[in-house]
Amino acid sequence: MAPTTETLTAERILEATEEVLRRHGPAKATVVDVARALGVSHGSVYRHFRTKAVLREAVTKRWLDRTALRLSAIVGQDRAPESLLREWLEALFDAKRRKAGDDPELFATFSVLADENSGVVDQHIAELTAQLTEIVRNGVARGAFTATDPALAARAVFQATGRFHDPAYASRWLRPQVRAEFDAVVDLLLRGLRAADHPAG
Structure with missing residues (x-):
């Protein structure tokens, strides 16, 4: 094993681990494989x-x-709440769809890891719904949305759009009609959130 000349950092280990997982898959990838890719002992990784x-x-x-x-x-952008909510949901869908389409092996690997690490996934979902809550709360404050409980409304939006970001539905994301289906769901949600006296936009 050739000695490494770079300082071993947690970030370097994580980068190498991702590459090892891509090559070997979650069932076969080992800490020894990661250490070998970095040119260090496995004890260095364990530190x-x-x-x-x-x-x-x-x-x-x-x-x-x-x-x-x-x-x-x-x-945090200062824009119309409806536009912001739509862009956020589109960005989430596009990010997940890109990961599944551009690197399906790694996406499948991380789907396995996500099942193993449900606590990490729960934290991720909590972070995303907190972002959504901020958008909804801002929309209510600006008179664009009506929601007595922005956090509850945000969770409902997240759950209602689940088929466009939950990895369990990844096989459907490349179907030709998926974008039209996504737009229809978002339009329906925005109509439900929209304050009665507020124009669309």
């Missing part, structure tokens, strides 16, 4: 991540956090 389970949890969180970070950039 950053004390068990294989902790490493797999961390790489799952890193993968999910990329989507959450991209979506958070939309939330």
Whole structure:
């Protein structure tokens, strides 16, 4: 094993782990494989991540956090709430669909890891619904939306659009009619949220 000249960081280990998972899949990938890819001993990896389970949890969180970070950039924009909500839902759908279509092996791998790490997935969903809640709450404050409980409304929106971001539905995301189906669901949700005296837009 050739010694590494770069400082071993948690981020480097996570990058290598993702590549090892892509090559070997979740069933066969080992910490030894990750260490070999980095040119270090497996003990060096364990100094950053004390068990294989902790490493797999961390790489799952890193993968999910990329989507959450991209979506958070939309939330704070000063735009019409309806437009903001539609863009946020589109960005979530597009991010998931890109991951499934561009790298299906890695997407399948992370779907397995997500099932193993339900706590990480729960945190991810909580973060996404918090972003949605902020959009809905802002819409209510601006008179665009009507919702007595913005958090409850946000959870309902998230659940109603589940077939466009839940990995269980990934096989349907490449069907030709999926975009029209997505638009129809979002239009229906926006009509339900829209304040009676507020024009569409």
